[in-house]
Amino acid sequence: MADALLGPIVEVLVEKAIHLASEQIGRLVTFKKDLEKLKDTLTLIQALLHEAEERQVTQPLVKLWLEKLERAAFDAGNLLDDINYEMIRRKVEIQNQMKRKIGARDAPRVTPKDRETAAATVDTGFVGRDNDVSAIVKMLTAPNNNDTISVLPIVGMGGIGKTALARKVYNDPKIKEHFEKSMWVCVSDDFNDNTLFRRMLESLEDSGLWNDFLKSLRGTSQAMGSWILVTTREQQVATITRISSPQDYSLKELSHDQCWLILKENAFGAGKVPNRRQEDIGLKIAEKCQGLPLAASVLGGMLRNKGTAEWETLESGLQRGENNGIHEILKLSFYNLPYPSLKKCLAYCSIFPKDFEMERNQLIQLWAAEGFLYSNPRNNNMCMEEVGNMYFTILLDSNLF
Structure with missing residues (x-):
C-alpha cells in the first residue's frame, strides 16, 4: 500500500514547497532557491512513484526502497510544516509589533462568504432489490417461526449490497410491527466476541430493553421467534451461522440496466438527463460494473458534472483494465480525486x-x-x-x- 499512498504524499509536499516559496519567507533568495530545488527533486520522485504504481512492483528491494522513501517523505513534510509554522509566527509577531507602535485597534471581523455545507449526494433509491426485501421480510415474519431462534445469512461478494439490503429489511414497517425489540450491530475485521456483545447491549437504548434482553439470554425459551440476520462474503461463514433456515439467502448481481440507472442518477441527479453520446458510453461503463451497485454508485460519482470527453476517458480506461472488480474501481476513483x-x-x-x-x-x-x-x-x-x-x-x- 505504500506505493499507492506515496504519490499523493509527494504531491502534497510539492504543493507545500510551492506555497512556501511564494510567501514572505521565500523572499530570501537563498531560501527560495533551496525550496525550488526541493520542489524539483520531489517532482522527479513523484514521476518515479507513478511509474512504480502502474507497474504494481512486488520486488522486495523496490518495496524496501519505497518504505524508506515514505519515511523520508514524512520527514520532509514535517520540515515544511515547521517552516510554515515559523513563517506564520513571524508574521503574527510583526503584526503585533506594528499594532503596539501605532496603537491600532483590532481589525473588524470579516464575515466568510456563504458556502454549501449540506450533502449534495443523490438518493439513488433502492434499485433492483425490492423482491429481495419482500422475500426476506416474508421469511422473518412467517407464523411458523415462533417456536425457535433462527439465523439467516445474506451471502454475496463485496459491493453487491448486502448491508444495504439488511438495513432495508431492518427498517421495514412489517419488521418493526412484528418484533418487539431489534438491534443493529456492525462486526469489524478485528472481530472480538466481548466487543460484539457490548455493542449489542449499547444498541438497546433503555434499561427495560436491557433487562428483557438479559432475560432472553438466561432462558432462551423467552426468545423463541427471534431472528438474527447476518451478512457475509464467505459461504463457509454462512453455512456455520445458518440456524433453522433451509438455506442462506444468496444475493444476485444487478442487471446492466439497473447498474446504468444507479450510475446515471449519481452522475446527473434528479431531473437531468444525459445526451445520446453519454448514454451510449454510460451503458458500456455499466457493463463493467459486474452487477455491483457500489461500483455503479462510485463510477457515477466520478462522472458527476463531467463532460462527454471525460466519460470517454473513463470508459477507455476501464476497457484497458484486465480486472475491473470493485477494488480496482475504488482504486481508480481514489487516483481520480482532484x-x-x-x-x-x-x-x-x-x-x-x-x-x-x-x-x-x-x-x-x-x-x-x-x-x-x-x-x-x-x-x-x-x-x-x-x-x-x-x-x-x-x-x-x-x-x-
Whole structure:
C-alpha cells in the first residue's frame, strides 16, 4: 500500500514547497532557491512513484526502497510544516509589533462568504432489490417461526449490497410491527466476541430493553421467534451461522440496466438527463460494473458534472483494465480525486473502524490537525475550514463515504 499512498504524499509536499516559496519567507533568495530545488527533486520522485504504481512492483528491494522513501517523505513534510509554522509566527509577531507602535485597534471581523455545507449526494433509491426485501421480510415474519431462534445469512461478494439490503429489511414497517425489540450491530475485521456483545447491549437504548434482553439470554425459551440476520462474503461463514433456515439467502448481481440507472442518477441527479453520446458510453461503463451497485454508485460519482470527453476517458480506461472488480474501481476513483491532499484525507479515514460515526466538523478538524488542509492558489486561498468542507462534499458526491 505504500506505493499507492506515496504519490499523493509527494504531491502534497510539492504543493507545500510551492506555497512556501511564494510567501514572505521565500523572499530570501537563498531560501527560495533551496525550496525550488526541493520542489524539483520531489517532482522527479513523484514521476518515479507513478511509474512504480502502474507497474504494481512486488520486488522486495523496490518495496524496501519505497518504505524508506515514505519515511523520508514524512520527514520532509514535517520540515515544511515547521517552516510554515515559523513563517506564520513571524508574521503574527510583526503584526503585533506594528499594532503596539501605532496603537491600532483590532481589525473588524470579516464575515466568510456563504458556502454549501449540506450533502449534495443523490438518493439513488433502492434499485433492483425490492423482491429481495419482500422475500426476506416474508421469511422473518412467517407464523411458523415462533417456536425457535433462527439465523439467516445474506451471502454475496463485496459491493453487491448486502448491508444495504439488511438495513432495508431492518427498517421495514412489517419488521418493526412484528418484533418487539431489534438491534443493529456492525462486526469489524478485528472481530472480538466481548466487543460484539457490548455493542449489542449499547444498541438497546433503555434499561427495560436491557433487562428483557438479559432475560432472553438466561432462558432462551423467552426468545423463541427471534431472528438474527447476518451478512457475509464467505459461504463457509454462512453455512456455520445458518440456524433453522433451509438455506442462506444468496444475493444476485444487478442487471446492466439497473447498474446504468444507479450510475446515471449519481452522475446527473434528479431531473437531468444525459445526451445520446453519454448514454451510449454510460451503458458500456455499466457493463463493467459486474452487477455491483457500489461500483455503479462510485463510477457515477466520478462522472458527476463531467463532460462527454471525460466519460470517454473513463470508459477507455476501464476497457484497458484486465480486472475491473470493485477494488480496482475504488482504486481508480481514489487516483481520480482532484487534489493530492484530498487523497490523503480519504486515506486518513481508513484508521477508523467500519460504521464509525463522526460529526462532519470533527473530521475536518482532524484533517486540519494533520496538516492536510491549507490555502493555495488551486483552492482560491480558502481558509482551512472552507477547504475541509469542500473536500468533504467532494468525497460525499463521489460516494466514497
